[in-house]
Amino acid sequence: MSPFSGSAPRTEEWRHLRFSRRSDGVATVTLARPAKLNALTFGAYADLRDLLAELSRERSVRALVLAGEGRGFCSGGDVDEIIGATLGMDTAGILDFNRMTGQVVRAIRECPFPVIAAVHGVAAGAGAVLALAADFRIADPSARFVFLFTRVGLSGGDMGAAYLLPRVVGLGHATRLLMLGEPVRAPEAQRIGLLSELAEEGEADARAAELAERLAAGPALAYAQTKALLTAELDLPLAAAVELDAATQALLMHGADYAEFHAAFTERRAPKWQGR
Numbered sequence: 001m002s003p004f005s006g007s008a009p010r011t012e013e014w015r016h017l018r019f020s021r022r023s024d025g026v027a028t029v030t031l032a033r034p035a036k037l038n039a040l041t042f043g044a045y046a047d048l049r050d051l052l053a054e055l056s057r058e059r060s061v062r063a064l065v066l067a068g069e070g071r072g073f074c075s076g077g078d079v080d081e082i083i084g085a086t087l088g089m090d091t092a093g094i095l096d097f098n099r100m101t102g103q104v105v106r107a108i109r110e111c112p113f114p115v116i117a118a119v120h121g122v123a124a125g126a127g128a129v130l131a132l133a134a135d136f137r138i139a140d141p142s143a144r145f146v147f148l149f150t151r152v153g154l155s156g157g158d159m160g161a162a163y164l165l166p167r168v169v170g171l172g173h174a175t176r177l178l179m180l181g182e183p184v185r186a187p188e189a190q191r192i193g194l195l196s197e198l199a200e201e202g203e204a205d206a207r208a209a210e211l212a213e214r215l216a217a218g219p220a221l222a223y224a225q226t227k228a229l230l231t232a233e234l235d236l237p238l239a240a241a242v243e244l245d246a247a248t249q250a251l252l253m254h255g256a257d258y259a260e261f262h263a264a265f266t267e268r269r270a271p272k273w274q275g276r
Contacts, residue, residue, distance in 0.1 A: 005057045014051060016043035018069070025062030025216040026209070027055065031127075034070025039078035040126055042085075045100050048130075052107035059112070062216035062223075062275065065208045066108075066134060067118045068127075076125025076148070083152070098158075101126065105160045108133040109231050112224035114215050118208035119143045119186075125152075129159040132168065135227060136196040136211060139186040140204045145194065151181040167234060169193050219257045220275030 021027040029051065031038035055061045068074050077083060086094055108115050108130070117123075117134035124146040131137050131145065147165070149158045156162060156178030165174040169192045177184060190198045199207040215223060225248050233241040252258055256274045264271040 003057050003059055010058070011050065011054060014047050016041060016047040017051070019051060021061060024213065025060065025220075026065070026212045027061040027063070028065045028067060028209075028212075030067050030069050031074050032069045034068075036078060037072045037075035037122060038068045038070065038127070039075045039081075041078050041081045042097070042100075045104055048104045049100060049107055052104075052111050055113070056107075056111045061113050062218075062220045063113055063212040064111075064115050065118055065205075065212050066115055066130065067205055067208065068120070070121075072121025072127075073117070073119045073123040073143070074127025074130060075122055076127050101159045105129060105133045105164075110228075112227070113220070114212075114223055114227060116208045116211055116215075118204045119145075120202070120204050122146065124148055126159060129161050129164075132161065132164050132194075133159075136208075137189075137194065138197045138199055138204050138208045138211065139189065139195055140199055140201050141186050142201060143186040143189075143204070144183040145177075145186075145189055146181060146183045147177050148181040150179060156181070217273070219271075219273045221255060221257060222252060225252060 018030040018032045019027065020030075029048070031040070031044065033039060033041075033044075055064070082097075086097060089097070114136065115134040116136040116138060117131040119131055119137060119139040120143050121140075122144055123131045125148050128145045128147050147156060147161060149156045149161070161178060162174070165178060168174075169177070173192045176182075184192075184194070186195060186198055189195045197207060197211075229244065229248060232244065236244065256276045257271070260271050260274065
């Protein structure tokens with residue numbers, strides 16, 4: 001995403017989610033409708049889309065944790081406020097809504113900092129896809145993922161799920177999860193490659209925060225370019241991928257962090273990463 005902004009000021013208050021940031025570059029987005037298992041509304045989708053765009057332009061965040069308040073991570077789209085409402089929309093309105101949900105997933109994948117989903121309880125429907133789009137997924141053993149779109153009469157390929165999930169767990173597992181919509185508990189999710197880490201019960205948020213701190217203290221530009229290449233090269237032939245790798249490394253070899261590593265190695269000290 002471009003770091004350049006126009007006349008619009010920074011948003012000081014996000015009404016549909018809770019956002020906090022620390023001086024070390026770690027930020028947290030909390031889905032905060034615990035009475036409804038953090039079910040998403042039109043406003044929550046829009047706030048996620050716009051917040052990620054703002055953070056990408058500012059370049060002040062070096063790692064972001066996506067979490068849910070209360071008993072679960074996210075139960076998906078609110079049945080009354082979204083599913084009920086979409087039944088009364090015309091085709092243009094429904095298309096606008098579905099494009100917006102996809103924009104949220106693209107924003108997670110394209111933002112220049114790592115995103116860590118801390119999952120406890122249920123991650124269902126759109127909640128499961130938000131976690132899937134993150135760079136890291138850390139879950140409690142009792143957490144469960146449910147890609148339940150077919151169970152409400154819709155395609156399992158919602159919000160990019162049919163693109164992302166086979167690339168994370170393979171086509172066979174993705175077909176089963178997206179077709180049948182059955183819950184997958186965290187131990188199985190780890191076995192099939194959906195999880196980055198299986199935490200101790202109740203520790204997913206803490207482990208996600210620890211990973212965010214580690215990433216925020218590291219070479220931010222190197223992480224940003226690695227994330228960009230992981231996304232860009234999913235559909236490239238090998239020749240194009242290695243050429244893109246070569247161009248990226250050539251740019252980073254002129255960066256301050258590359259020189260800092262050599263200086264730190266020579267002086268037998270830890271590098272002081274600048275993120276540039």
